[in-house]
Amino acid sequence: MPASSLLVSVHGPGDATALWAEAKVTDLLDGAPDGITVPSYGSPAWLALPAGHPLRSAAVVTAAEAWRRRELEAQRLDALAETDPEAWFREMTAEADRHAARLGPRLAAVPTVAELARHRRPCVPRRVAAAPGWPVRVPGRPDTWRHYIDGRQVDLPACTAPRARRAAA
Known part of the structure; x- marks a missing residue:
């Protein structure tokens, strides 16, 4: 110093x-x-x-x-x-x-939690839907896929594929 x-x-x-x-x-x-x-x-x-x-x-x-x-x-x-x-x-x-x-x-200037809650708009959850030939994972259910089979939404384990897809492969 x-x-x-x-x-x-x-x-x-x-x-x-x-x-x-x-x-x-x-x-x-x-x-x-x-x-x-x-x-x-x-x-x-x-x-x-x-x-x-x-x-x-x-x-x-x-x-x-x-x-x-x-x-x-x-x-x-x-x-x-x-x-x-x-x-x-x-x-x-x-x-x-x-x-x-x-x-x-x-x-x-920072909004409080209550102010944020007043401005929040509720979000309507969308249903998970598969399309023909495009399976999707099901949220909240690991190893489960939703398939579109014969016009219906079908949930199957990840290791099970529909017969139509196996035959096409």
Whole structure:
């Protein structure tokens, strides 16, 4: 990460720990070229640095400060959940609310199941009918074919063919 964005000041005016961490990272990076990238703590790039390298120390301080801020935020949210559950819920669901507000107009344009059902026209099922010389499979009855024999529709197993067809073959 770029050195300029390592420790963004999100602390309050009296947060001595954050001020110390910022000052420490600034001192460690003093004299480093502009645009230097501090490797993440424990990454392969961090492990490749010599033990006393200032970038290695800056990464440790940055990681420790990030963890401290994460813990402070967790403690703040826990306290808020204890003292004001409704405010905690509003804060926890704020991003989802914003996302839902963005999706709302698109979702409103999608018809509901009830609206689709009102517009649906019933479909009258057609009877499966064979034509002379053209047998058809019977839906829902595997291995059954409907044949047209002597002017009648006759259902036969797939392995049974009418004698007239066998004789023609």
